[in-house]
Amino acid sequence: MEISTLLFYAFATVLVISGLLVITAKNPVHAALFLVLAFVTSGCIWMLMHAEFLAIAIVLIYVGAVMVLFLFVVMMLDINIDRIREGFWRYLPVGLLVALVMVAEMAAVLNKPYFQLAEVPQPAAPAATHSNTQELAQQLFTQYAYPFEIASLILLVSMIAAVALTYRRRQGLKYVNPADQIAVKAADRMRIVSIPVEPGVATSLSPKEGE
Incomplete structure (x- = not known):
């Protein structure tokens, strides 16, 4: 072997x-x-x-x-793992039935007398200059061009749908507009305020009284 x-x-x-x-x-x-x-x-x-x-x-x-x-x-x-396991035994017979059907289908496909009338010749060993990536790209963009484009369109629609579902406004959440954050200036963030000092406050905080 x-x-x-x-x-x-x-x-x-x-x-x-x-x-x-x-x-x-x-x-x-x-x-x-x-x-x-x-x-x-x-x-x-x-x-x-x-x-x-x-x-x-x-x-x-x-x-x-x-x-x-x-x-x-x-x-x-x-x-919650316990909640997930609640329906395990309930759906176990259906799962086993589906698994047996899948195993039977795979066994039927792999069974040579039913689905293979003649011996399939073994492919030759690939050459040193052979590129699987080039062969795959050629098949995708020539023979399977339309299915490839349809699959990419479906993926694009699903991505847009996922973004749209998460973008909806919900109550009780804090929302910050990124455009307002970028447009803010230093003068808007800090303001210097002059507070007059009262005479009584200055006298009470003198170092002599603290000693």
């Missing part, structure tokens, strides 16, 4: 175990960390498949951005 095959089975085992721990971990922070491990392991599997761009993309985007955001949200919110 080749070393690449051994590495694939090792990474696949870690990926499956970390995926199971994501849905069985009691602490949400631990679940998010196990999901980070699953993403990194899947990136290693992409590296074994000579898809370097997808491997570095899943590490930078999902681990470096998305999961960091998830961890901040989980740690900042006061999540």
